[in-house]
Amino acid sequence: xxxxxxxxxxxxxxxxxxxxxxxxIEASARGARTAxxxxxxxxxxxxxxxxxxxxxxxxNVYPEDNWQVxxxxxxxxxxxxxxxxxxxxxxxxxxxxxxxxxxxxALFDRxxxxxxxxxxxxxxxYARLAHVGDRTGLEIIRTLQQHAVxxxxxxxxxxxxxxxxxxxxxxxxxxxxxxxxxxFILFKSKAVVLATGxxxxxxxxxxxxxxxxxxxxxxxxxxxxxxxDMECIQFHPTGMVWPLSVRGILVTxxxxxxxxxxxxxxxxxxxxxxxxxxxAKETADTEEEADRWYTDKVNARRTxxxxxxxxxxxxxxxxxxxGRGSPHGGVLLDIATRRDEDYIKRRLPSMYHQFKQLADxxxxxxxxxxxxxxxxxxxGVRVEADSAQTTVxxxxxxxxxxxxxxxSNRLGGNSLSDLLVFGKxxxxxxxxxxxxxxxxxxxxxxxxxxxxxxxxxxFDSQGTENPYTIQRELQxxxxxxxxxxxxxxxxxxxxxxxxxxxxxxxxxGVEGNRQYNPGWHLAIDLRSMLMLAxxxxxxxxxxxxxxxxxxxxDYPTAVKEWESRNVVSRLQADGSMSVTVESKPEMPPELQxxxxxx
Amino acid sequence: xxxxxxxxxxxxxxxxxxxxxxxYGEGMxxxxxxxxxxxxxxxxxxxxxxxxxxxxxxxSAEVNGQPxxxxxxxxNTFIPGETITIAPLKTxxxxxxxxxxxxxxxxxxxxxxELKPRPREADGTHRMGQVDIDRGQEFRKCIECFLCMDxxxxxxxxxxxxxxFAGPRFFISLANVAMHPxxxxxxxxxxxxAFGLSYCNITKCCTEVCPEGIHITDNGIIPMKERSIDxxxxxxxxxxxxx
Numbered sequence: 001x002x003x004x005x006x007x008x009x010x011x012x013x014x015x016x017x018x019x020x021x022x023x024x025i026e027a028s029a030r031g032a033r034t035a036x037x038x039x040x041x042x043x044x045x046x047x048x049x050x051x052x053x054x055x056x057x058x059x060n061v062y063p064e065d066n067w068q069v070x071x072x073x074x075x076x077x078x079x080x081x082x083x084x085x086x087x088x089x090x091x092x093x094x095x096x097x098x099x100x101x102x103x104x105x106a107l108f109d110r111x112x113x114x115x116x117x118x119x120x121x122x123x124x125x126y127a128r129l130a131h132v133g134d135r136t137g138l139e140i141i142r143t144l145q146q147h148a149v150x151x152x153x154x155x156x157x158x159x160x161x162x163x164x165x166x167x168x169x170x171x172x173x174x175x176x177x178x179x180x181x182x183x184f185i186l187f188k189s190k191a192v193v194l195a196t197g198x199x200x201x202x203x204x205x206x207x208x209x210x211x212x213x214x215x216x217x218x219x220x221x222x223x224x225x226x227x228x229d230m231e232c233i234q235f236h237p238t239g240m241v242w243p244l245s246v247r248g249i250l251v252t253x254x255x256x257x258x259x260x261x262x263x264x265x266x267x268x269x270x271x272x273x274x275x276x277x278x279x280a281k282e283t284a285d286t287e288e289e290a291d292r293w294y295t296d297k298v299n300a301r302r303t304x305x306x307x308x309x310x311x312x313x314x315x316x317x318x319x320x321x322x323g324r325g326s327p328h329g330g331v332l333l334d335i336a337t338r339r340d341e342d343y344i345k346r347r348l349p350s351m352y353h354q355f356k357q358l359a360d361x362x363x364x365x366x367x368x369x370x371x372x373x374x375x376x377x378x379x380g381v382r383v384e385a386d387s388a389q390t391t392v393x394x395x396x397x398x399x400x401x402x403x404x405x406x407x408s409n410r411l412g413g414n415s416l417s418d419l420l421v422f423g424k425x426x427x428x429x430x431x432x433x434x435x436x437x438x439x440x441x442x443x444x445x446x447x448x449x450x451x452x453x454x455x456x457x458x459f460d461s462q463g464t465e466n467p468y469t470i471q472r473e474l475q476x477x478x479x480x481x482x483x484x485x486x487x488x489x490x491x492x493x494x495x496x497x498x499x500x501x502x503x504x505x506x507x508x509g510v511e512g513n514r515q516y517n518p519g520w521h522l523a524i525d526l527r528s529m530l531m532l533a534x535x536x537x538x539x540x541x542x543x544x545x546x547x548x549x550x551x552x553x554d555y556p557t558a559v560k561e562w563e564s565r566n567v568v569s570r571l572q573a574d575g576s577m578s579v580t581v582e583s584k585p586e587m588p589p590e591l592q593x594x595x596x597x598x
Numbered sequence: 599x600x601x602x603x604x605x606x607x608x609x610x611x612x613x614x615x616x617x618x619x620x621x622y623g624e625g626m627x628x629x630x631x632x633x634x635x636x637x638x639x640x641x642x643x644x645x646x647x648x649x650x651x652x653x654x655x656x657x658s659a660e661v662n663g664q665p666x667x668x669x670x671x672x673x674n675t676f677i678p679g680e681t682i683t684i685a686p687l688k689t690x691x692x693x694x695x696x697x698x699x700x701x702x703x704x705x706x707x708x709x710x711x712e713l714k715p716r717p718r719e720a721d722g723t724h725r726m727g728q729v730d731i732d733r734g735q736e737f738r739k740c741i742e743c744f745l746c747m748d749x750x751x752x753x754x755x756x757x758x759x760x761x762x763f764a765g766p767r768f769f770i771s772l773a774n775v776a777m778h779p780x781x782x783x784x785x786x787x788x789x790x791x792a793f794g795l796s797y798c799n800i801t802k803c804c805t806e807v808c809p810e811g812i813h814i815t816d817n818g819i820i821p822m823k824e825r826s827i828d829x830x831x832x833x834x835x836x837x838x839x840x841x
Binding site (some may be wrong): 009014040042044102103104105107109113114115119124132133135138139142146147150155159180208210242243244245249350353357358359466511512513515516535 | 623624625626627630636637638641642643644645647648649650651652653654655656670672693694695697700704707708710711714715718719722723724725726727728731734735738739740741742774775778780
């Protein structure tokens with residue numbers, strides 16, 4: 001029998017980034033006994049790294065802006081694979097969620113008349129991102145963290161959940177271990193909210209931290225929930241490329257929003273060569289018009305530097321591939337020749353700092369070298385739009401762990417607003433669901449014993465495989481074979497490699513004891529990463545077209561019929577992932593109309 | 599590839615420094631070398647880290663006696679061949695290797711008064727000038743790396759003072775609420791002596807190590823001390839008056 005401590009709650013929220021914190025705040029405010037469980041210390045979650053801003057049609061800078069325009073931008077950016085209802089709710093509720101943060105102490109940058117300032121970002125028709133310089137994520141997490149602390153929510157820090165328990169078809173709890181002691185812990189809970197973020201750690205070049213091992217998606221899949229669109233991964237166009245040790249670290253889109261431009265090795269502003277027909281009408285085709293747009297949005301069209309991220313990432317990829325890259329295999333991002341030193345330091349202080357300290361580059365004097373980096377997964381746990389409930393009763397998901405809002409490509413700034421809008425909804429509906437259950441659902445001892453044995457397996461085995469080596473090989477394969485540009489042959493090859501790594505991961509050995517042991521933690525996380533790598537690769541094979549973050553060299557165009565189809569991944573009894581294609585909800589005519597108006 | 603000679607703390611309070619040679623690549627930072635150590639020689643080496651870009655404040659340690667973020671400390675800042683000693687933060691009880699028990703921070707955070715904002719304007723907004731929030735934004739740059747707490751001599755060598763001293767990070771939290779343009783909470787202006795501001799004798803060690811360049815002493819602690827004197831000066835209590 002496994003030894004463990006046990007706790008009883010109405011709602012357990014897993015993950016304490018923006019979505020998890022907002023969900024916990026809401027569940028608690030609605031009277032649910034709420035626990036917040038996170039792998040790192042409170043306040044260190046990935047949200048802290050978000051830079052540019054939070055998208056909300058406040059209309060402070062352009063009164064013409066409203067939820068309909070934001071909705072339209074989000075759908076077009078996602079190449080219409082989005083769940084329309086999520087996109088509608090998101091656009092409608094984001095402004096109030098941002099204003100609410102201000103009530104809780106957030107200090108956004110201001111307009112001259114004292115309201116929240118908004119900045120330009122890719123794919124957003126109007127300057128829409130509320131921001132704090134280039135450290136907006138920090139502001140949001142700190143605000144939510146302080147607010148949550150004063151609500152008396154129980155926080156379990158450095159605690160990793162490895163398994164959701166079920167009573168019949170309902171979720172009944174969450175089981176895991178304390179990182180510090182390695183001891184087991186069980187949360188019996190009526191409802192569980194997954195807010196665990198993404199999967200970036202299965203790629204070698206990524207802006208994501210060690211935590212992004214797909215915990216939520218794999219917990220959901222193992223509990224029998226559906227995942228959708230796992231092939232839709234965003235490669236942010238501008239990560240650092242040099243020195244190698246910092247490759248992948250994010251360079252905010254705010255650099256381009258504030259006047260920066262992309263150039264190739266010949267000095268050419270190459271984005272003018274990559275304007276897709278879908279955005280041609282609203283994109284400047286001369287440098288003069290593009291530069292004028294920063295100050296005159298009425299008579300000039302937007303710069304192609306700010307096309308949606310998938311377009312820019314692909315363009316950079318092709319420039320480098322065709323021999324027009326920078327010395328270290330990226331392209332040049334130039335703000336030094338376009339804005340003065342004071343402006344750059346005021347608007348982009350952490351970019352200035354980051355390049356100065358890590359790369360010896362002064363961005364007020366020299367261009368930055370940048371290239372695509374794995375940044376975000378649009379796919380994830382399938383949820384019902386209004387309630388954020390997954391296909392398993394009592395199990396909810398929000399933020400990056402959930403899928404649907406962003407379709408096949410997310411617009412910058414729509415992640416922070418996603419966290420707030422759907423974090424709140426997940427907390428609200430989880431609390432309501434829990435209130436509707438008379439008794440605590442049951443947890444099976446057998447299920448827990450089985451999980452405990454599996455988690456401790458690496459200690460007992462005579463395993464010879466090093467978990468770090470397996471992760472490195474997975475990352476290299478995914479990067480090379482399931483990266484920004486994909487073809488059938490590579491994807492098939494990736495599946496063979498993943499199968500090999502799955503087999504080898506059974507033979508992982510763990511050194512040391514259970515107390516704060518990163519090697520052991522990684523050995524456990526490999527299970528999720530390998531499962532989701534398989535889901536992503538199989539889904540990428542299934543979607544025989546190119547759309548948003550999913551680009552197939554052998555099917556290079558978007559196919560109309562695929563616009564209405566989700567690729568659904570489900571875990572099979574033998575541990576493999578199956579994929580099927582299902583049609584997604586159709587947009588009602590009144591919303592369709594928004595696109596016909598242009 | 600160059601080789602780093604590391605001397606790192608291993609184990610708990612009864613642990614010791616262990617020496618490792620680690621080959622590393624161009625442009626690397628200390629945290630990269632620690633990761634290489636984990637991947638090839640010491641898989642169970644305990645260390646906290648998250649963003650690896652100086653934004654989350656997780657990988658704090660004492661590198662050659664200096665409190666540093668390991669992700670922002672480049673290897674080329676050391677003399678080639680120099681032994682690099684990496685130790686856990688001394689202010690906090692040790693758990694294992696470089697990981698310390700920082701629960702003290704979270705206990706204090708709960709005692710910081712909460713912002714109580716004035717009502718919104720008629721149009722549903724809050725109006726604040728950029729100039730009015732510049733100072734608050736400076737305080738809010740804090741990434742909670744707790745290097746300031748590590749160097750603060752009031753608590754670094756005096757466990758007993760932790761009961762009555764909030765520490766530099768939290769003086770900044772207090773100042774943030776007290777100087778917030780929207781705040782109406784009488785508690786935040788009160789500045790309870792229980793936070794122990796008077797223990798600070800303005801040596802500015804905290805300001806020197808802040809990776810975000812926050813002027814902890816000049817812009818946070820000193821103005822708060824001035825308010826505290828206004829509030830708690832016994833002569834003022836007797837004779838009244840305020841500045």
